[in-house]
Amino acid sequence: MRTCAVMSSQKKINSWARRRTSQGSSSYQTRLSAWRVKEDLSDSKSISKRGQNNTVEDYEGADDQAEDALQIALRYFEKGPIKTSQSKEKHLKTVENVAWKNGLAPEGIDILLSVALSGKFGSAVNTRIFKCIIPVTLISEDSVVKAVSWLCAGKCSGSTKVLFYRWLVAMFDFIDHKEQINLLYGFFFASLQDDELCPYVCHLLYLLTKKENVKPFRVRKLLDLQAKMGMQPHLQALLSLYKFFVPTLISVSLPMRKKIYFKNSENLWKTALLALRSRNQGFPSEPLKLMLANVHPIKRNWNSHSIIPVLNSCNYSKESRKKRMNLSDYFSSNGSFPLEQLKSFPQLLQNIHCLELPSQMGAVLNSSLLLHYINCVRDESVLLRLYHWLSQTLQEECIWYKVNNYDHGKEFANFLDTILRAECFLQEGFYSCEAFLYKSLPLWDGICCRSQFLQLVSWIPFSSFSEVKPLLFDHLSRLFFTSSIFFKCSVLQCLKELLQNWLLWLSVDIHVKSVRNSPLETTLGGSMNSVSELIHYVGWLSTTAVRLESNHTFLLHFILDFYEKVCDIYINYNLPLVVVFPPGVFYPALLSLDSSILNQLCYIMDRYHKNLTAAKKNEFVHKTKSEFSFSSKTYQEFNQYLTAMVGCLWTSRPFQKGLSIDPEILGNASVAEYKKSLNLVHHPAFLSYTVSFLLQECPEERKVNMSSIRGKKWNWYLDYLFSEGLHGLKHFIRSSIHRSSVP
C-alpha cells in the first residue's frame, strides 16, 4: 500500500513539476495573493478600519454617479414636461432612489417643491414627487415660504394642496427656522375655510401657534367654524391650545375626553422619518433600515430603532435618591457624574469613582470610554447585566433561529461587528458570546455571517478545552469537513487567532503570578494541557483536511500559519509548551510543489529548533521545575523530522529510516535514481529556481544540466535562493546544517 501511494504521488509531482516549469508560477501566485487580500480584510484587527473604508469608498463611487443622474433629473423637472413619458419615469425613479436612500439637499427640495406646486405635471406625478421630498438633514425655510407663494398662484389641485400640508406637518421638525413661516400665520389661518384642508391646516397651526398668535378674532372664527362643522377633534385641539395660552379669551368648556386629535399626517413618510431622525442623531445612515422598519413593526415597537440601547444614565435611581436620602447618600450622589457629559478619557479618569452607570448596560458597546470602565470595574453586577442583555439580544436577533428572516442578515452582521470591535478593544471575549456559540453553532449553516461568527469563536475566553470540545469544536469539525476549502482556511485562521488570544492571556497571567504568588500555580499544568489539546485538535483537523483537499497549497499555507504560532510558544509567550506538528502536516509540506510552503516549513523547523534548545537550556539551569519538562518524545519527534528534512534537501539521503520502497517499483516508475530528487536542486518546489539560476549563468543554453550544481556552485545556488527571498530556508540551513558538509 505504502509503496503504491508514494509512487502515485511521485508521478503527480513530476507532472505538476512539468506544468510548473513550462507555465511559470505567475498564475498560482496571483491567485494566492488575491486570496490573501481577501483574508486580510476579514482579519479581526483590521476589519473596523479597512472594512469600513472600503464600503465608504464604494458608496462614494456609487453616490457620484447617482448625484449626476439626480442633477439631470432635477433639471428635467424644472424645465417642465416634454412629450416623452419614458424619460419622465426614468427621472422620477432616479429622484426617488436618491431621496429614499440618502435624502435630498435643500436645493433639490426647493426645486421639487416648486415643480410639484406649479402644476406643470399631473397630480399623479406631483404625489410621487411629494412622497420623495425627504431632506438629508434639514429643509430651508425659504423653500417653504416659496412653496406657500405657489399656493397663492392657484395652479395646483386641491389634493396636491392637501399633500403639501401633510408634508409640511410631517417635516415640521426638520425646517431650519420658523420665524418667516410664522409670519404667514394669517395666511394659513385663512385656509381653514377650505373644508378639505381644514384638518391639516389645524395640525400645522397647532405646531406653529405662539402665544402672540392667539387673537380674539381668531378665537371667534374658530368658534364659528365649530358651530358650522360640529365638534371636530382638530378644531378642539387648536381651541384647547389657544385656551392654554390665553385662558381668559375662551369661556366655552372643552370636553376632557382623551382623543387622538389629528389624523396621522406622517404616515406617508414614516419610514423615511425614522431614517432621517437616526441620521440627525448621528447613527450611521443605512438605506436598508428604511425597509426593515417596514417589515418588522412589532419588534421595532419594543426595542426602538437600534438593537443597542441608547446611552442614558440611570433615570430611575436619580428620582428615588431624591426621596430617601441620608447625609452620606447626599454627598456621594451629589458628586455623581452623568454619562451624557462624559466626552474624553481624562474626564473618565477624574470621575471614575462617581460615574453614573448607564440604565441599560448594553449601551456600553457603543462607547469606547465606557468599555475602558468595564475593563477595570470590579462590580460583578455590571458584568452580569451586560451578560444577560447580550445573550438575550444575540438569541433574539440571530437570524438562523427564525425561518424566513434573512432580510435581517445585514443588521445582525452589523451587530456582531460591533460586539467584535468591543471584544478586540478589550482584548477579551464576552461570556455571553460563548454561551451564544454553544447554542447557535449546532444550527449554523457555515455561510451566514461567516466572518463574524468565526471571529466570535476566536474570542472564546480561555477555558478547559476538553470541556468546550463537545459543545463547540465537535460541531465545528463537522462543518469543517463538509465545507469548501475556503471555509476550511477561514476556520484554521480563526483557530490560530483563538490560540493567540489564549496564549496572550496565559502569558500575562504567568507574569502576574510570579509576583502575586496566586493559587493558580497548581493549575498552570492544567492550562498548558488545555492549550496543547487545542493544538492537537487543529493537528487532527489539518491532517484530515490535507488529505481531503489533496495537499492544496492554500490550505497548507493556513495550516503552517497556525504552526508558526505553535512553534514559538516557549520563546514568544514564555510558556512551558512545545507541541510538534503531526506527520500528516509535516510530510505533505515537505513534499509540496510550492516553494513558499517549503520555505515556511523551514522557518517553522528553525523556530522549533530554537524553542527546544532554549527549553533544554532552561531545564538544565533550573533543575527544580520538573513539572513542565518536555517528554523525550517531543525531542524524538522533532529530531525525526529534522533528519528527514536534512536528508531530503541537503544530503540527498532521504528517508533512511522507516521507509523502504521496492527498487523494482521505483525502476518501473523511472525514478530509480530517487535519492537526489528531493534535494535543494531537484525538489519540485525549487525546480523553477534551479532553472532560472542556471539560465542566469548561460542564458543561451537550451538544455540545462542540473547536476552541475555542486561544490562551489552549490553555495552560489544557495546564495541565489536566499536572494530570492527564501529567508526561512536561510535560517533553517544556518541553524541546522553545518556547512562543512556540502555535497
Add this chain to the structure above:
Amino acid sequence: MDSYDTPELTRRQDASSRLKDFFIGATPLQKRLESVRKQTSFIATPPRRKIPQGSQLQEDVDPQKFAFLLHKQWTLYSLTPLYKFSYTNFKEYSKLLNAFIAAEKQKGLAVEVGDDFNIKVIFSTLMGVKGTQRDPEAFLVQILSKSQLPSEHKEEKVLWTGWFCCVFGDSLLETVSEDFTCLPLFLANGAETNTAIIGTWFQKTFDCYFRPLAVNAFNLSWMAAMWTACKMDHYMATTELLWSVPCSPHSLDISYAIHPEDAKALWDSVHKTPGEVTQEEVDLFMDCLYSHFHRHFKIHLSATRLVRVSTSVASAHTDGKIKILCPKYLIGVLAYLTELAVFQIE
C-alpha cells in the same frame, strides 16, 4: 461607535483573578456559564418531573385571591433578572410608569397641555405565588382607566394586566448576585402596544430583557401528559389537542378531543412511577393517542405539529399563550412555565 484609538494597549490587569475564578468557578458569571454548558451538553429536559400536586400554595394563602388570574389568556414572556428592583418602591414605580405611558402614548400626537393622563398604574405583590421560600414574591402590574364620569361610578376598568413570577426557580437564583431579583416568567393580558410600552419601561429601568416565550411541540406534549395526570374532583372541560398540517394556501388543523376521564384512564395505563412523569411515559402516552387516531382516520399525527393542548387544568398554545383553569394546580403549571422561561434565559 466611537473610534477605538488604542486597541492594543488595553489589556486586562486582572486576567489572573479571572483565570483563578475560572478554575474555582466562583463568580455568578462563571456559575451561569457552567449551567449553560451543562444544559447544552446534556439533553435539555430532565427525563422526569413531578406531577403537580394540589394546593401547593402556602397554607395561609386563600386560593380564591388569585381567581382573577384564572380563565384569562396570558401571553408568556421570559425575563432576565431585574437589577435594583425593590418591593418597597411600588408607589414610585407606579408614578414613573404612569408618566412613561403617558409620554409614550402622546408621542407625535397632540394632547391637552397640563392635563393628567387618564390612567392609573398599580403595583402590588401576589403574596404566596411561589414554590419555595427562596423564590422571590410574585408581583402584579395593572393599568386602570380612570373614569371620566362623576364619582358614583367608581368602577375602574382594567385595561391591561401583567404579572411577574418565579416558581421553583432555584437554578436561576444560584447564578445571580443580590442586586438582582429573579422573576423569569412574565404573563401579560391586554393590548400588545401596552405590553410593549410597559416592557420597554421595565427594560430601561431595571436593565432586564423580555423575550416572547414560545412553547414547542415537545414541551406541549409534556404539558398534555402532566396535566392529564393531575387528579381532578370534577372535570370542567374536555381534553383537546390540536395539530397543524402545514399546507398551502391554508394550513389544515386537526382537532382531537377526548373525554377527560378516558384520557386519565389512558394515562393511568402508561404511568408507572408514582408522583412522577418520565420522558418514556410522555412518549408512550402520545404514541397511544397517535395509534388510536391512525386506526380510525389513517392519518399519522406524529408527522404533523402539535400546536395546542387544552385540559381541565390549563390550556397552552405553541405561540406562547396560556390559560389556567384549575386553581388547585396554579402553582404546578407556573412551575413548569418557570422552568421553560429559565431555559430560554440561559
